[in-house]
Amino acid sequence: MQIIRETEALREAVTALRADGGRVAMVPTMGALHAGHMALVAEGRRRAAHVVASIFVNPKQFAPTEDLSTYPRREAGDARMLEDEGCAILWAPDVAAMYPDGFATNISVAGVSEGLDGAARPGHFDGVATVVVKLFNQVRPDVALFGEKDYQQLCVIRRLVRDLDLAIEIVGVPTQRDADGLALSSRNAYLSDEERKAARALPRSLGEAAQAMIEGGDVAEVLDRARTRLAAAGFDPIDYVTLSDAESLAPLATLDRPARLLAAARMGRTRLIDNLPVLSA
């Protein structure tokens, strides 16, 4: 696996990969890789001849009060995992290569970016959209893979790819979970043992709520019950627990179309998000 840090060298390496006519898949990441990321690489290998992964902790998607400076960084271990999983290239630019002096462009996706995490983390999805368009232009993949765990991010990226006519297939890969049900996330590393145990209430409450809705339970009541369970487990604050249209993420009061149940809440100093698909029976 080649580790590349300069855009020109990346262009040459991707052109060389393409020489055999095979498709190129891309897995954008911020590093601190886990089995969830490896599932994206594995899916990329099924869909393309070559996989390019990127590691870039993108300052534009962190608010000044968030964890940019403490976000886990372990590139050497990440590179070994990517190589073992069959990645051809690791694209690992630094901040100066990504955002040279004078960088002035911002990509903002209206609508789908605005509620949920967009409301709780103003500017976050502009940062994501801007860096993802840059990464796509740098690598020019045929297909790109994103985890459903960051479901709103996936919806934002699907929207921008459609709106900007980017010829890239976007594939969402189901959330990978630990044995206790907690969705894999680089930020789980912040949880103490006690918080980690209490955090199981998040996937459990969402699972129960999804089931209750599928069985015809009143959406508002089911959501209230899930909030109460999360609060009882020690989540504070609870940013949202909501049922949304699976594509636009508009809030739903009844389960009358493909929907997604989404939640975000803080356990100690760690903000966790999770979501599940919910289809009417």
Ligand code: PAF
């Ligand atoms: O999901 C992530 O790791 C990041 O938001 C992404 C898509 C790599 C953009 O920085």
